[in-house]
Amino acid sequence: MAVFEPVLLARINRPDSATLKSYQADGGYARLKEILSMAPADVTNIVKDSGLRGRGGAGFPCGLKWTFLPKDHPGPIYLCINADESEPGTFNNRILMEKDPHQLIEGIMIACHAIRSSNAYLYLRYEYGTSYRALDAAVKECYGAGLLGKNILGTGFNLDIVLHRGAGAYICGEETGLIESLEGKRAWPRIKPPFPAIEGLFRKPTIVNNVETLCCVTQILKRGKEWFQSIGVPPDPANPRDPGSYGPKLYCVSGHVNKPCCVELPLGVTARELIEEHAGGVWKGRKVKAVVPGGISMGFLSAAELDTKLDFAGPGKAGCLGLGTAAVVVVDDQTSMVDVLYNCCRFMSHESCGQCTPCREGTSWMTRILERIRAGQGKVEDLNLLTEVAGSMGIIPGTTICGLSDGAAWPVKNAISKFRSEFEEYITSRRASVTSAQRLMAAH
Amino acid sequence: MSVLTEELRERIKAEFPKYPSKRAVTLPALHIVHDAMRAVSTGAIEEIAELLELHPSEVHDTMSFYNFFKDEKHPLGRHRVWVCRSISCMLRGGEELLEKLAEKYGVHPGQTTADGKFTLEFAECLGACEGAPCILLNDECHMDMTDQSASELINRL
Numbered sequence: 001m002a003v004f005e006p007v008l009l010a011r012i013n014r015p016d017s018a019t020l021k022s023y024q025a026d027g028g029y030a031r032l033k034e035i036l037s038m039a040p041a042d043v044t045n046i047v048k049d050s051g052l053r054g055r056g057g058a059g060f061p062c063g064l065k066w067t068f069l070p071k072d073h074p075g076p077i078y079l080c081i082n083a084d085e086s087e088p089g090t091f092n093n094r095i096l097m098e099k100d101p102h103q104l105i106e107g108i109m110i111a112c113h114a115i116r117s118s119n120a121y122l123y124l125r126y127e128y129g130t131s132y133r134a135l136d137a138a139v140k141e142c143y144g145a146g147l148l149g150k151n152i153l154g155t156g157f158n159l160d161i162v163l164h165r166g167a168g169a170y171i172c173g174e175e176t177g178l179i180e181s182l183e184g185k186r187a188w189p190r191i192k193p194p195f196p197a198i199e200g201l202f203r204k205p206t207i208v209n210n211v212e213t214l215c216c217v218t219q220i221l222k223r224g225k226e227w228f229q230s231i232g233v234p235p236d237p238a239n240p241r242d243p244g245s246y247g248p249k250l251y252c253v254s255g256h257v258n259k260p261c262c263v264e265l266p267l268g269v270t271a272r273e274l275i276e277e278h279a280g281g282v283w284k285g286r287k288v289k290a291v292v293p294g295g296i297s298m299g300f301l302s303a304a305e306l307d308t309k310l311d312f313a314g315p316g317k318a319g320c321l322g323l324g325t326a327a328v329v330v331v332d333d334q335t336s337m338v339d340v341l342y343n344c345c346r347f348m349s350h351e352s353c354g355q356c357t358p359c360r361e362g363t364s365w366m367t368r369i370l371e372r373i374r375a376g377q378g379k380v381e382d383l384n385l386l387t388e389v390a391g392s393m394g395i396i397p398g399t400t401i402c403g404l405s406d407g408a409a410w411p412v413k414n415a416i417s418k419f420r421s422e423f424e425e426y427i428t429s430r431r432a433s434v435t436s437a438q439r440l441m442a443a444h
Numbered sequence: 445m446s447v448l449t450e451e452l453r454e455r456i457k458a459e460f461p462k463y464p465s466k467r468a469v470t471l472p473a474l475h476i477v478h479d480a481m482r483a484v485s486t487g488a489i490e491e492i493a494e495l496l497e498l499h500p501s502e503v504h505d506t507m508s509f510y511n512f513f514k515d516e517k518h519p520l521g522r523h524r525v526w527v528c529r530s531i532s533c534m535l536r537g538g539e540e541l542l543e544k545l546a547e548k549y550g551v552h553p554g555q556t557t558a559d560g561k562f563t564l565e566f567a568e569c570l571g572a573c574e575g576a577p578c579i580l581l582n583d584e585c586h587m588d589m590t591d592q593s594a595s596e597l598i599n600r601l
Contacts, residue, residue: 088531088573089569089573090569090571091572091574094572125571126475127567127570127580127583128583129583129584130583130585162463164472165475166510167510167512168510168511168567168568169509169510169511169512182471183467183468184465184467184470184496185470185505186505187509202465252574253574254532254573255531255532255535255536255573255576256535260532260574260576262574292531327573329532329535329573339534340531343529347530347568347569353509
C-alpha cells in the first residue's frame with residue numbers, strides 16, 4: 001500500500017505555518033471567494049455527500065446536522081467551534097490550532113456561509129494558551145486582510161469570530177454544556193430536545209462543530225467530496241444504517257509506546273498498525289496489555305483485540321463504546337489494570353458536573369470502591385458492585401442527561417469483563433498483604 | 445472605594461460588544477480579574493455582578509463551578525504550575541512527578557509556596573500526551589518533564 005500523504009497535517013512542519021502569508025502561499029483561501037459565492041445549500045450538500053462525520057467523539061454526520069437548522073430563520077444563527085479538547089489522550093485539535101490556525105478559520109468561514117451565520121464563537125479550553133495566541137494572531141490577520149468582518153472579499157458575506165476561553169471543565173466539551181458555559185453559566189448540559197440546531201446559544205439556532213471536523217470541511221471544499229470518499233471505509237452493506245467512515249483521521253497515540261505521536265491516516269487503520277508502524281512499538285521491549293481506542297470514555301481493547309479497525313464501527317464490535325476521539329493510549333503488560341481503571345474513574349468523578357445523581361454519585365462511588373481495593377480492603381464481590389453501578393448510569397440506561405456517564409461507565413465495564421481474573425487476583429493478594437488491624441485502621 | 449481598578453472595568457466592558465448578553469461576559473470577566481488580582485474576592489464578585497447586571501450569587505455560582513478560580517482566602521501565587529495526572533501522563537510518571545514536586549517545595553496540590561512564588565496544582569489531561577508527563581506553567585505547556593527539568597523550570601521563575 002502506498003504511503004498515505006497527510007492533508008490535515010500537511011503544513012505543520014513548514015516554517016511560519018501559522019501565518020496568513022504562508023497559508024496563502026500554499027493555496028489557502030484561494031477558492032474562498034468562489035465558495036462564498038455558491039448557494040449555502042450547495043455547500044451543505046457537498047459536505048453532506050462527502051460523508052464527513054464529526055470528529056469530536058460522537059461521529060454524527062456533519063452535513064446532516066447542518067440541515068437540521070430551521071429554514072428561512074431570520075437569524076441570528078450561531079456556529080460554536082468546540083475546541084474544548086479534554087478527553088484524556090487527545091491532542092490533535094491542539095496541533096491543528098497551534099500549527100495551522102488558518103485551515104480551521106477557512107473551515108469556520110465555509111461552515112458559517114453554509115449555515116447562514118455571521119457569528120462564530122470558538123470555545124477554547126483555557127489550558128491551550130499557545131493555541132489561543134496562534135488563533136488570536138490568525139484572526140487579527142484575517143480582519144486586517146478583509147477575510148473577516150463585513151462584506152468579505154466583496155461577496156456580501158459578513159463574519160465575526162470571537163475566541164472564548166474556558167476555565168478547565170471537561171463537561172464543556174459536551175455541546176450543550178459548552179453553550180451554557182458560553183452564556184456565562186455553570187456548564188450543565190441541557191435536556192434535548194430541543195437540539196441546539198433549533199434552540200442553542202442565546203436560545204437561537206446553533207451548530208456546534210469540532211475543530212478537526214471544520215478542518216476537514218476546508219479540505220473537502222478544496223479537493224472535492226470524491227477525494228474525501230476515496231479515503232477510509234465505505235458503509236457496511238450488511239448494515240443499512242452505517243454511513244461509513246470516510247476521510248483522513250488524526251490518531252493520537254500515547255502511553256507506553258516508544259514514539260508517542262499524532263498521525264494522520266485513512267479511517268480504519270488497526271490499533272496494531274498504529275502502535276507498531278507509527279508509534280515505534282511498545283516501550284522497553286514489553287507487550288501490550290490493553291489499549292484505549294479513542295479516549296478513556298470508550299473503554300479498553302485487550303491484547304487479543306489489537307486488529308480492531310479504528311473506524312467509526314470497529315471499536316463497538318469489540319465491546320467498546322465507539323471510536324470517540326481516536327486517541328489511542330497504550331498500556332504495557334507490567335501495569336496494573338486496577339491502577340489504570342482507578343485513574344479513569346478518578347478523572348470522571350472529578351469532571352462529573354454533578355447535575356444528574358447517577359453520574360455524580362456513581363462516578364464518586366466507583367472511585368471509592370477502587371480506592372478501597374487498592375488499600376487492600378476490597379472483596380471480589382466489589383467487582384459485581386462496580387458492574388452494577390456502571391450499568392445503571394448514562395444515556396444508554398436512560399438515567400442521565402448527557403453521555404459523560406456512559407463514558408465513565410464504559411472503562412469499568414470493559415476492564416472488569418476483559419480483565420476480570422487480574423482484578424480478582426489483585427484483590428485477593430492485596431487483601432492478604434494487609435493485616436486485619438491495618439484494615440480496621442484504614443476504615444476509620 | 446472599589447475593588448476593581450478602572451483599567452479592569454474597562455477591559456471587562458470591552459468584552460460586551462462581542463456577545464448579545466452581558467451574562468456571557470462572566471467567564472471573560474472572571475479571567476480578567478483572576479489573572480490580575482490572583483483571586484476573585486467577594487467584593488470583586490459584587491462589582492462584576494453590577495457591571496454584568498447580574499445578582500452576585502449568579503457570578504459566584506458560575507465561578508465556583510469551575511475549579512479554576514481562587515477566592516480571596518486562597519489566592520494564587522505569582523505563577524501557577526499544573527502537573528498532569530491523567531492517564532497518558534500517569535503511565536509515564538506524572539503522579540510521581542507531582543508527588544516529588546509537592547515534597548520538594550513543601551506544598552500540597554492547590555497550595556502556594558510560602559514565598560508566594562507559585563501555586564502547585566494537579567491537572568486533568570492537558571492535551572499534550574505526546575510529551576507525557578507534561579506541565580502547564582501558567583498557560584504554556586512543557587513536555588517530557590523529569591524531576592530535574594521541572595525543578596529547573598520552577599527555579600527559573
